[in-house]
Amino acid sequence: MPKLEKIDHIHIYAPDRLRAEEWYKDVLGFTRVESLERWFLEGGPLTIENGGVHIALFESDTLVNTTVAFSVSAKNYEEWKVQLNSHDIDFTESDHALSWSIYFRDPYGNPYEITSYEYEEISKCSAYK
Structure with a gap:
C-alpha cells in the first residue's frame, strides 16, 4: 500500500478571507504563500503557512x-497558552492521560487543538495543574 507523506494543506472556511488571514497571522503566526497567490487572485483559496503547515482559506x-x-513540544505547549491568552482567545485544556491538549476556535467557529505527547514533562510542571 502506498504511504502518505504529510498533510499538504487544510481547507478552512471563513466569510472574509482577508480578515481571516489577519487573524491567523496575529494569533497563530501564519503568513501568505506568495508562490500560490495566483489562486487567490483568480477567486480560489488564499494559502497561508506556518512552518510545514499550510491552510487554504476559502x-x-x-x-x-x-x-x-497541531503537534507541539511541552515547552511550546505553555507558550501557546500565553499566546492565546494575549489575544483573549478562550480555550480549554484536557489531560488525555497520554497527551495534553488545548482546544479553541477561530473567530468563524472553526475548532482547533494544540496537543503535546510529552505528557510526563507537562504533567510534572505545576503550571499545567
Whole structure:
C-alpha cells in the first residue's frame, strides 16, 4: 500500500478571507504563500503557512467543523497558552492521560487543538495543574 507523506494543506472556511488571514497571522503566526497567490487572485483559496503547515482559506458563510490538531513540544505547549491568552482567545485544556491538549476556535467557529505527547514533562510542571 502506498504511504502518505504529510498533510499538504487544510481547507478552512471563513466569510472574509482577508480578515481571516489577519487573524491567523496575529494569533497563530501564519503568513501568505506568495508562490500560490495566483489562486487567490483568480477567486480560489488564499494559502497561508506556518512552518510545514499550510491552510487554504476559502470564502464561505457556511461553517464546516473539522478540528485541526497541531503537534507541539511541552515547552511550546505553555507558550501557546500565553499566546492565546494575549489575544483573549478562550480555550480549554484536557489531560488525555497520554497527551495534553488545548482546544479553541477561530473567530468563524472553526475548532482547533494544540496537543503535546510529552505528557510526563507537562504533567510534572505545576503550571499545567
